[in-house]
Amino acid sequence: MAGFNTAITGLKAATTNLDVTGNNIANSSTIGFKASRTEFGDIYATAVVGAGSSNVAGSGVTVTDIAQNFQAGTTEFTNNNLDLAINGSGFFQLDDGQGGVTYTRAGAFELNKDGFVVSKSGKYLQGYGLDSQGNRLPIGNLAVDQKESPPQATNNIGLSFNINDAADPTLLSTPYDKDVPSSFTYSTTVRTFDSLGNENTVKYNIVEQRPVRDVYTVSAAVPTNLTISGVNVSFDAAGTPDPVALDTLKSTDKRIDTTTLAYNAAEGTISFETYAKYSSYGDMLINDAGGADITPEPTERDANENYSYTLAVPAADTTLTIGGVPIEIATSPTVPTLNDIADQIRARETDIKDRNPNVESVTVVDEAGSFRLDIRFKADYGNIGSEFSVSETGGTVLTAIPERTYEGDNSYRGQYQMFAYLNGTELLDIGKSVDPGESGFAIKPQDTLSEVGSVMLGFDPTTGFLNSVNGTTFSRGATAPQLTIKGADPANTETLINLDLSNSTQFASASIVKASSQDGYTKGDLIGVSFAETGEMVAAFSNGQKQNLGVVAFATFENQSGLQPAGDTEWGATLTSGNAVLNPPGTGLNGSLRSAALEQSNVDLSTELVRLIEAQRNFQANSKTLETLNTVTQAILQI
Structure with missing residues (x-):
């Protein structure tokens, strides 16, 4: 009777289903494990010739496939940066060092004694190496081959500050002395590193120009x-x-x-x-x-503008007009004395100053028998010139005393000298032009050598924004011309440091550092390795520096269901799956990389337990078929 064979195929299929379900349950906690599903097909015995009726009893069941379920498992976060998970499509590629290549989603990696990133089975994680310019190299074993970060001398300093415009430069003590804080307006210090990694400082003293x-x-x-x-x-x-x-x-x-x-x-x-x-x-x-x-x-x-005039008693009534303010001087009935005229001028000083806001003082000075009228203008107004005059009746303009006349100059406004000192003591060369007449001086700016000393910083007195550095002006919003600092690296006198003072200001608020940066650092030791979402393996060092050591490669397949299980939650490529296509994470169809995370098994225990019951019932039912056929056979034998 064919029914015996049919029942046996059912028992075999049910047993296989139990085996697959049991394997899924056993690996429910295996990192990166992918559940399998038993797929069945019926068996019919047919013949090319003589196949008459379609009413043919089947010959049983067969296992057509044990299909892999590559759905992603849940992600569990860990404290180990070498634990990697794939968020999306792709596989890690592993190499056993002997030509064997497998693929996995289990990202529990570690470093071996030689610094290579390996799986728990000792296979090498594959990725792209990087050259010194950061260009990707061919696929190979990823390794942490940088155990220390060499020191780098400071090459660039960025410094942005605000100097309080309300500070009074006339209160500065003179002459300037780096060791006397009252002789400079503001001071700040930036740390730097020399080519051997020693820490130094550059101190900047800024002195506002007095009028x-x-x-x-x-x-x-x-x-x-x-x-x-x-x-x-x-x-x-x-x-x-x-x-x-x-x-x-x-x-x-x-x-x-x-x-x-x-x-x-x-x-x-x-x-x-x-x-x-x-x-x-x-x-x-x-x-x-x-x-x-x-x-x-x-x-x-x-720097104030000054005019001085000699006063005499007029022979007749006259009008002395000072800055547009008339002062009537009468000679009758009594001829005034010089003291009388001086008193009249002093009485009108407030009127003169009100009409001429640029006037600081009006002074009458007794000079042994004659009087001198001194007009002093506010320094901030610079050179007044013909805007102010002293005249007599008829518009006759008085001539100022040449030897006591000084033109105004307000070019000091917003002007600061900046000095730089290595470790607070050694005056540095920050671009000050060689003084005219000294050896090395040249008229053409591009040929002018520099020497130790201060450079000039200029701020727009109307807006407070930095607008000139060392004699070079620039427009608001543009990058400030850079200064070059020489001699700030004791270990290498050839080192030049670029100083950028962009965004510095002179506002009426506290003098502060708004931003400060420099690109030097000391020697550092490896303290850890992490991975970016795009696959870069980044080494972190104790000096705060980071370095990209490589990029993890993700493998994808045209038919991942055709992959062949190889154990240790690894798969091998087959003709059915096609060859692996390798790309960095986040490119094409590849998912992204998560560091300090592991993909768990995608086994659903509740589903597997139900399947276990179904497989058990199928096995029992096929056993019943055998029992029934056996009973029928016994009945026949007893006839």
Whole structure:
């Protein structure tokens, strides 16, 4: 009877189903395990010739396939960065070192004694190496081959600060001294590293320019020749300087206001002034006709504009108009004295200042028998020029006393000298041009050498934004010209540091550092390895640096159901699955990588237990078929 064979096929199929279900249950906690499902097909015995009726009893059942379920399991997060999970499609590719390649979703990796990333079975995780430029290399064994991070000298410093505009530069003590905090406006320090990894500091002292001009006086008999800042200037017997030489001097040494270069015959002195914003910027280099050095006598003069006039008693009634304010001076019935006129002017000082906001003071000075009227203007207004006048009746403008008349100069506003010191002591070269007349000086800026000393920073006095660095101006919003710091690396004198002061300001608020950065670091040791979502294996070092060591490769298949189980939750490629296609995570159809996470088994225990009951019932039912056929056979034998 064929029924016996049919029942036996049912028993075999049910047994296989029990085996598959039992294997699923046994691996419900296996990392990366994929559940299987038993698939069945019926058996019919047919013949090409003689197959008459379609009413043919079947011959039983057969197992057509044990199909893998590659649905992702749940992700469990861990504290180990070498635990990897795939969020999406793909497999890790493993190499046993002997040519055997398998694929897995179980990402419990570790480092072996040689620094390679291996699975629990000792197989090497595959990925792309990286060259020094970060370009991907061919697929190979991923390894942590960098155990330390070498030191890097500081090459770039970014510093952004605000200097309090409300600070009064006239309160600064003079002369400037790096060890006297009251002689500079603001100070801040940035740490740096030399090429051996030693930590250093660069201290910046910033000094706001006071409203003064430097006056240099040289004793000399005329005619004479003087070499000032490398330019030969000749003076004739009347003390008049060569005008061509003056133009050359002005274009050579931007600190000198050559229009004030003058000879005082009574004192036998030649004097000239520097612009206020360059006050104390550097020493004047002066030589006499014989080439000997002359040390000038520097003094300071306020940058305020000053006019002085000699006052006398008028012969008739007159109106003295000072800055548009008329003062009536009557000579009858009594001729006024100079004291009377002085009192009248003092009484109208407030009116003069109200009408002329740029006036700081109106002073009448007694000079032994005559009076002098001094008009002093506020320094912030710079050179007033013809905007202000003193006149008498009929509009006759009084002539100011030449030797007591000084033009205003407000170019000091928003101007700061910045000094830099290595470890707070050694003055550094941050780009200060070599002073005119010194060895190495050149007229063309691009040929000018630099030396230790300060550079000028300029802020727009109306907006407070930095607008010039070391004489180079730039527009608001643009990147500030970079300064080059020399000598800040004691281990390597060739190291140059770029200093970027962009976004620095001069607002009326507390002086603070708004941003500070530098790119140097000391030597570091490996402290851990992590992975990015896009597959980069990143080594972290104790000096805070990170380095990409490689990129994990994901493998995909045209038919992943055709993969052949190889044990240890690994699969091998077959002709049915097709060859692996390798790409980094997050590209194409590949999923992303999760570090410190493991994909758990995708076995659903409740479903498997139900399948277990079904398989048991199927086995019992097929056993009943055998029992029934046996009973029928016994009945036949008893006939």
